[in-house]
Structures are given as structure tokens and as C-alpha cells.
Amino acid sequence: MATNDAGNVHKTTEQAIHVLDAIRRGNGATISDLRSEFDLSRSTLYTHLNTLTDAGLVVRENGRYWVGTRFKEFSVAAENRKPSYQLVKNEIQYLEEEFEAETEFLVEEAGRVNVIYHSENIDHSRVRLHAHNTAAGKAILADLPDQRVEEILDRHGLPQQTANTITDRDELYDELATVAERGYAYNNSECFDGYHGIGATVNGIDGSILGAITLGGPIYRIPEKRLKNELVDALRNTIDEIEDSIESNRAIITSELASEK
Template identity: 70%
Template sequence: MPHRSSENTHKTTTQAIRVLDILRRTKGATISDLASEFEMPRSTLYTHLNTLMEEGFVVRENGQYWIGIRFKEFSVAAEKRKPSYQIVRSGLAQLEGDIDAETEFLIEEAGQVSVIYHSENIEQNRVRLHMHNTAAGKSILAERSTEDVEKVLDKHGLPQQTKNTITDREELFAELETIGEQGYAYNNAECFDGYHGIGATVQGIDGGILGAVTLGGPIYRIPENQLRNELVDTLLNTVDEIEETIEANRLVISSELATDQ
């Protein structure tokens, strides 16, 4: 089971975030819906909701509470936080129309991967994903130390989302070793049924992992043979070109480098 540390965290803040997450997942909820999810007085729930509404993070319409559009300010700010993200987006946009696969760029935060760019419109449940069952996540984990990987697994576990999801640590570590040798990761419909992809990491100007690029799509549209042969070359060549562009713009994006405090 995943383990969540309570050290250096604030209970009230955690509760508010859980309220927001439920509103996001349920696409609107009544106070009764929320009360059934929490062991807290309704008065406390109302306090959370009223505070979030006052700040524009939650709205109330027709007796239901919804996520407020103000969150878009934060998502846009996050997506544009690093100039390098825009270089990756531009590099992937050049592939559109040339290949059948969907292109995607994800970054790792707090032990999960989040989509910064996707060539098609995606549902909210595909924005933030686990690492153990995605091509992007596995490619990033393959470059991390065993200790770092263990920390991610301790926090989030190995939840099974399809029949192909890896749920055994030894099996995952064996695959991460293979990924390190071949230079890319393969997601065999492990996160969503009928959808597979390949992924490789992108190095930032600080020498660390900026994120991961993936190519993928429905299995009926992109056969495994095509994905793991001709599209592997496309993936790795695209990553090389993106990294070269990032390096060529080092002076422009130097704000991403660590500075002495």
C-alpha cells in the first residue's frame, strides 16, 4: 500500500486539497456528496468551501460545488515556468502531420508525471499519471537511483490500472534495467486499456532530467511492430534535436540554472 508521510505537512491544507480533488474527479458535488467522503463536521466543510469560493478556486451553481476557472492561471504559469518547455513543445509540434502517433511531453513532480503538452485534447484523468505504468514515468525512473525509485514506490505504490500493469517491484526494477540499456521505455497498455506508447527522457541545460517525450496511440491504429521499430528512431532523433536546441539557447534560458542564494 502507498505510504504518505505526515511530517512537515498541515492537516487543514491537506483537507482543502482533498476537497478540491474530489470536486475535480466528480465534476461537481453537493455538500452531502462531500460529507460522505470526509470524517469531519459539515461546518468544517463549509469553512473550506467558503474560503475557496472567496478566492475563486471553487464556485457554487445549482446547489453543487465546482472547480473554479481561476485554476487556469496556475496551470498556465506552471506550463510556462521553464522556457525549455516551450522548446520541447515546438519540437513536438513539428512532428504533427508527419506521423500517426500522438506526441506528448510530461514532467515529474512529487513522484508522478504530469502532461505539459499533448498533440490532442485529453481528458482530465490523463493529465497526472503514475510513473510505474507509463512510458514517460518508466523512462525517468530508469535514470534514477534505486533509493529514489523506492521512495516513489513507497509513496504511491504500484496500483493496477489494467491487466498489464506491473505490480511487482522486482519485475519493475528488471524492466527499468532494460530501459536503461535500450534508451527508451515501452508502455504495453499498462495505464489505459488499448493504448500503448514509447518514451525517452529529455536532458535540461542543468544536466538533469527536464521531462520525457512520448509517442503513442491506440493499438488498433499503431501496431506494436511500428511503434517499437520505426517510431523508436523518430522518438530518439526528436529528443536529440530538442536537446541540441536547448543547448543552443543556453544563454536565453539560463534562468533555469540554479543560482546561489
């Protein structure tokens, strides 16, 4: 089978994934929509779409293709993959009510940060985020080895999403050094205008990064002074409690440890 030597990526599979993502981003798409975005023949597009439809990953209604509900099957499996994820969710659910702040738990996969839990209903465009302009992402980057950070930046770049987004590597590295020193990251309207938040990492059962927890909200509702004082203390205390809970439940989450084989 033909492969792309750069990263050993299969081109046909990659094309199908791009088509699927275009359908998601566009909240549905027609053949004309997809042909205008991709340099693919109509027959090739139909082959991708028929394959995805047959698998239940895409549905066709009224001449438009949509993401299929089968993806819920995959999202539930991903969220339940580690027992520790449920421990985290159990510990942070009270935070929004107590502090009137949006609460998130996110994990890094393939260089992006992905929402496992959010205290509010969010749009699909907010589920998978960049690392360089989010509190969770910067907290995770600050704890990763430099080589891994470079790999992530090489792959995903530093796209600008607001006027405050950091787009210079040296500036980002200075920011990550600050994050490592103070123990939490701050997102100053860098991902969404008018929204700020703080984030810090949680260690898993083996001591590696499990993910990051963030607290935040609109600037008009949560002043910066309160975010960086009261909510920082709440975040740190919650993470301590989560890591204690993970350790005390070690016997039931040993599946997360690396295999000895």
C-alpha cells in the same frame, strides 16, 4: 500551527486539497457527496469550501461545487515556468501529423508524471499520471537514483489500472533495467486498455532530467512493430534535436540553472 510530523504536512491544508480534488474527480460535487467521502463535519466542509470559493478556486452553481476557472492561471504559470518547456513543445508539435501518433511531453513532480503538452485534447483525469505504468514515467524512473525511485514507490505504490499494469516492485525494477539498457520505455496497455506508447527522457540545460517525450496511440492504429522501430527512431532523433536546441539557447534559459547564492 499544528502540523503532521510525518512529512511536516499541515493537516487542514491537506484536507482542503483532498476536498478540492474530490470536486475535480467527480466533475462537481454537492455537500452530500463530500460528506459521504470524508469524515468531516458539515461546518468543517463549509469552512473549506467557503475558503476555496473566496479564492476563486471553487465556484458554486445550482447547489453544486465545481473547480473554478482560476486554475487556468496556475496551469499556464506552471507550463511557462521553464523556457525549455516551450522549446520542447515547438520541436514535437509536428510529430503527430507526420507519424499519426499522439505526442506528449511530461514532467515528474511529487512522484507523479504531469502532462505539459499533449497533441490532442484530453480529459482532466489524464493530466496527472502514475510513473510505474506509463512510458514517460518508466523512462524517468529508469534515470533516477534508486533512493528517489524508492521514495516515489513508497508514497504512491503500484496501483493496478489494467490487467497489464506492473504491481510487483522486483518486476518493475527488472523493467527499469531494460529501459536503461535500450534507451526507451514501452507502455503495453498498462495505463489505459488498448493504448500503448514509447517514451524517453530529455535532459535540461544542467544535464538533469527535464521531462520525457512519448509517442503512442491505440494498438489498432499503431502496430507494435511500427512503434518499436520507425517511431523509436523518430523519438530519438527528436530528443537529440531538442537537446541541441536547449544547448544553443543556453543564453536565454539560464534562469533554469541553480542559483549560485
